[in-house]
Amino acid sequence: MLRKIAVLADVHGNLSALNAVLEDAKRAGATDYWFLGDLFLPGPGTQNLYDTLKTVQPKVWLQGNWEQGINAVMTGEGHWDNASEIYFARLTEYLVKRLAPDDYQQLVHRPIATSVTVNGLTFGLSHNQPERSTGHDLYPAEDQANFDHLAGTHDVAIYGHTHQQLMRVSSSGQLIINPGATGQPYSPYAKFLADQRAHYAFLMVTDAGQLTVDFRKVAYDVEAEIATAKARHLPYLKLYEHLRRTGLTSTHDAELLARVNAEYGYAAEVENFFQYEK
Numbered sequence: 001m002l003r004k005i006a007v008l009a010d011v012h013g014n015l016s017a018l019n020a021v022l023e024d025a026k027r028a029g030a031t032d033y034w035f036l037g038d039l040f041l042p043g044p045g046t047q048n049l050y051d052t053l054k055t056v057q058p059k060v061w062l063q064g065n066w067e068q069g070i071n072a073v074m075t076g077e078g079h080w081d082n083a084s085e086i087y088f089a090r091l092t093e094y095l096v097k098r099l100a101p102d103d104y105q106q107l108v109h110r111p112i113a114t115s116v117t118v119n120g121l122t123f124g125l126s127h128n129q130p131e132r133s134t135g136h137d138l139y140p141a142e143d144q145a146n147f148d149h150l151a152g153t154h155d156v157a158i159y160g161h162t163h164q165q166l167m168r169v170s171s172s173g174q175l176i177i178n179p180g181a182t183g184q185p186y187s188p189y190a191k192f193l194a195d196q197r198a199h200y201a202f203l204m205v206t207d208a209g210q211l212t213v214d215f216r217k218v219a220y221d222v223e224a225e226i227a228t229a230k231a232r233h234l235p236y237l238k239l240y241e242h243l244r245r246t247g248l249t250s251t252h253d254a255e256l257l258a259r260v261n262a263e264y265g266y267a268a269e270v271e272n273f274f275q276y277e278k
Contacts, residue, residue: 013042043234157175184247
């Protein structure tokens with residue numbers, strides 16, 4: 001049977017982008033959906049986002065480094081002397097207040113990597129490297145050895161995390177793919193960063209194991225997504241507006257986050273909400 005697989009990663013709370021991608025994949029006749037992690041934050045999607053992804057019954061559903069970070073905050077590893085961690089904790093508070101406890105537990109207990117065989121082709125699927133969900137070693141310009149490690153013994157390795165669409169090969173010729181980011185695409189090259197359409201990859205695998213890869217970019221209503229964030233009282237709203245319009249994050253801008261945290265009293269709020277020893 002010809003398999004048509006929609007591969008998504010890095011939605012980051014952007015339900016508008018996810019809906020656009022799922023609609024595009026449905027029109028293309030997708031038979032399977034694989035999700036490689038980082039479903040939530042910093043966007044306003046919460047239970048509605050989880051339920052939307054669940055409707056397509058992904059055969060692969062991984063967690064990424066943001067899910068692991070969310071669980072770290074929830075289990076006592078937050079530090080309120082760091083502006084970026086306050087930012088992450090305040091967004092985590094926003095999420096967990098709006099996500100069913102059973103769904104939260106499923107989310108944070110999903111694997112970060114798995115293997116799948118489709119019509120004789122073996123696929124290694126991970127958020128970043130198979131043994132860890134974070135790190136910079138799979139950014140496009142990094143060492144070939146890092147990609148050889150990712151490929152392992154699989155015919156095809158697919159990963160997310162870097163938010164950039166990519167196709168390359170291992171030293172042995174195995175195929176390596178990144179579908180890009182559905183909800184938060186990125187490029188270090190300004191002309192491509194300006195194109196903020198939602199990313200995903202569409203794979204076709206014939207009965208004989210012949211693989212075709214189609215990198216897709218899908219337009220969606222960015223202003224409607226911003227309006228949703230306003231209506232849902234998303235923390236750090238102005239930063240999310242900036243992200244949606246430019247593709248540039250503020251996650252590690254300590255000076256900016258310190259000012260916003262002070263303006264809205266977020267440090268005291270997260271300390272009160274989580275109430276654990278620092």
